[in-house]
Amino acid sequence: MLNGAATVTVDLARALHRHVEITWMGITSYGAGQGGSGAVRLRKDIDVDVSGRDVLIVDGVIDTGLTAAWLMTNLRGRGPASIEFCGLFRKPGARGIDIRYVGFDVPDGVVVGYGLDYQGRYRNLRCCARLAPHVYAPPSADLVDHSAHDALTE
Numbered sequence: 224m225l226n227g228a229a230t231v232t233v234d235l236a237r238a239l240h241r242h243v244e245i246t247w248m249g250i251t252s253y254g255a256g257q258g259g260s261g262a263v264r265l266r267k268d269i270d271v272d273v274s275g276r277d278v279l280i281v282d283g284v285i286d287t288g289l290t291a292a293w294l295m296t297n298l299r300g301r302g303p304a305s306i307e308f309c310g311l312f313r314k315p316g317a318r319g320i321d322i323r324y325v326g327f328d329v330p331d332g333v334v335v336g337y338g339l340d341y342q343g344r345y346r347n348l349r350c351c352a353r354l355a356p357h358v359y360a361p362p363s364a365d366l367v368d369h370s371a372h373d374a375l376t377e
């Protein structure tokens with residue numbers, strides 16, 4: 224999976240002591256959990272025929288589970304010998320979905336680094352981190368304590 228899974232896919236492949244073939248799929252999900260439409264768009268298809276093959280789909284984070292469910296249905300329809308899903312991180316909204324391999328269950332929020340981005344940034348961090356909530360959910364103007372800010376600017 225592109226792009227968030229690139230780093231974990233390569234590291235996982237290097238840790239497997241068997242022949243593997245890597246191919247990439249580009250998906251954009253408009254997860255219903257983030258106020259989106261719940262639609263998935265295929266941006267780039269794989270260039271391998273997976274019929275009769277053992278397929279492991281790797282993704283960096285499973286958030287609403289929309290992408291994982293769509294991919295499993297789509298690729299299962301191509302007649303693989305077996306198909307499983309591996310997610311480095313899984314958020315609470317996707318716990319009900321049957322995923323074979325989950326690295327870490329994480330709370331809601333935004334995880335960045337090790338391939339995962341926030342608005343295109345942080346993918347190149349060597350570690351993973353939780354983004355501070357004020358970066359993606361700025362407090363409403365009503366709740367801002369201006370006294371501290373005023374103190375700093377005086």
Ligand SMILES: O=P(O)(O)OC[C@H]1O[C@H](OP(=O)(O)OP(=O)(O)O)[C@H](O)[C@@H]1O
Pocket residue numbers: 224225226227228250251252254256282283284285286287288289290291317339340
């Ligand atoms: O479980 P879901 O709600 O469907 O969300 C998970 C998907 O969202 C992210 O991809 P994104 O669309 O941000 O693209 P990216 O891989 O290029 O970062 C992530 O890498 C998953 O593929």
